[in-house]
Amino acid sequence: EPEVTQTPSHQVTQMGQEVILRCVPISNHLYFYWYRQILGQKVEFLVSFYNNEISEKSEIFDDQFSVERPDGSNFTLKIRSTKLEDSAMYFCARRTGSGLFFGEGSRLTVL
Amino acid sequence: DQQVKQNSPSLSVQEGRISILNCDYTNSMFDYFLWYKKYPAEGPTFLISISSIKDKNEDGRFTVFLNKSAKHLSLHIVPSQPGDSAVYFCAATRGYGRGGSNYKLTFGKGTLLTVNP
Numbered sequence: 745e746p747e748v749t750q751t752p753s754h755q756v757t758q759m760g761q762e763v764i765l766r767c768v769p770i771s772n773h774l775y776f777y778w779y780r781q782i783l784g785q786k787v788e789f790l791v792s793f794y795n796n797e798i799s800e801k802s803e804i805f806d807d808q809f810s811v812e813r814p815d816g817s818n819f820t821l822k823i824r825s826t827k828l829e830d831s832a833m834y835f836c837a838r839r840t841g842s843g844l845f846f847g848e849g850s851r852l853t854v855l
Numbered sequence: 856d857q858q859v860k861q862n863s864p865s866l867s868v869q870e871g872r873i874s875i876l877n878c879d880y881t882n883s884m885f886d887y888f889l890w891y892k893k894y895p896a897e898g899p900t901f902l903i904s905i906s907s908i909k910d911k912n913e914d915g916r917f918t919v920f921l922n923k924s925a926k927h928l929s930l931h932i933v934p935s936q937p938g939d940s941a942v943y944f945c946a947a948t949r950g951y952g953r954g955g956s957n958y959k960l961t962f963g964k965g966t967l968l969t970v971n972p
Contacts, residue, residue, distance in 0.1 A: 748898075777958065787899060787944060787962040800957055835898050843889045843946075844958050846898035 748847035750836050756853045760825050765850045767819040767836030775839035776819045778811065779846070780804075780832040787835070793819065826854045858882045859947050861963035870972050874932040878945030878963055881926065885947040889960065890919060890930045893942045902943075903930070935970045942967050 749768045757763050767776065778790040791801040793811055810822045823830055831854045837844040860879045868874045876890075886907040891899035905912040905919045905928070912919050918931045932939055946960040 775958070779960075786964045787946075787960075789959050789961070792957050792959060794957075800959055833896075837898075839958055840901075842904050843887075843901050844960060845901060846891075849896070849898045851896070 747845055748836055748838055750834075750847040750850045752850055753848070754851040754853070756855065757826055759828060759854055763823045763826055763830075763852060765821045765823075765834050765836075765852070767821075767847060768817060769819065769836075769838050776813075777837040777839070777844060778821050779835045779837060781835070781849075782829075782832045790821075790834075823852075826852070828854050830854050857963075858885075859945055859961050859963040861943075861945055861966050863966050864964070865967040865969070867969045867971060868935050870937055870970055871934045874930075874935045874939065874968055874970065876930040876932075876943050876945075876966050876968065878928045878930075879926055880928075880947050882947070882949070882961075883926070884949040885961075886950070887948050888919070888921060888928050889946045889948075890917075891944045891946060891962075892939075893944060893965070899944060932968075935968075937970045937972050940968055940970050 751766045774795050776793045779787050781787045789802050791805045791811055792799045796813055808824045813819050833849040833851050835849045836847040858881050889904040890902040892902050893899045903914050903917045903919050905921050910921050921928045942965040944965045945963040948960050
């Protein structure tokens with residue numbers, strides 16, 4: 745049973761539309777992360793989130809991106825106005841004693 | 856800026872033999888290293904890790920070796936099995952030794968391992 749559930753598994757959207765990707769950790773954790781992988785490229789850090797605040801973000805994570813934990817459980821990544829280059833697999837991760845445990849990912853396709 | 860490099864995009868081995876996956880890094884601040892396995896359309900799965908105070912860590916068929924002076928680590932899989940066929944990513948982070956790592960991982964580009972029956 746996955747410890748991190750991501751929805752949707754695949755979303756297709758038009759350029760310029762808003763997208764919200766969701767992550768539901770089963771256990772109660774304080775540290776969360778979003779990473780992404782553009783097809784054929786390496787997995788890249790986007791943002792880390794601790795105790796309901798962003799702790800660090802990469803240069804990729806510009807003003808078009810935001811994260812929040814609206815209900816204390818779901819952890820969301822919002823892209824306000826999607827671009828073609830946002831097409832990627834987006835992975836939510838939680839922190840464990842050994843490293844990061846990743847979810848199954850949400851594939852975003854921007855047309 | 857490739858701080859973590861996996862120079863072999865692919866590796867093919869026979870079932871039962873040893874698979875050796877290599878990784879080099881340039882940032883001397885990295886002090887914790889991880890290996891992940893990834894199947895298409897799935898998230899990376901944690902395999903094994905090593906901190907910079909060690910030079911070897913073993914878990915079942917998986918052993919990771921760290922050579923700090925060479926800034927090089929390797930993952931050994933013995934014996935290799937067809938189910939091991941996947942993309943293997945090396946990742947690194949810093950601050951672990953001081954208990955302050957935020958687990959901002961820097962990944963390599965991955966090596967596709969194919970284990971032939």
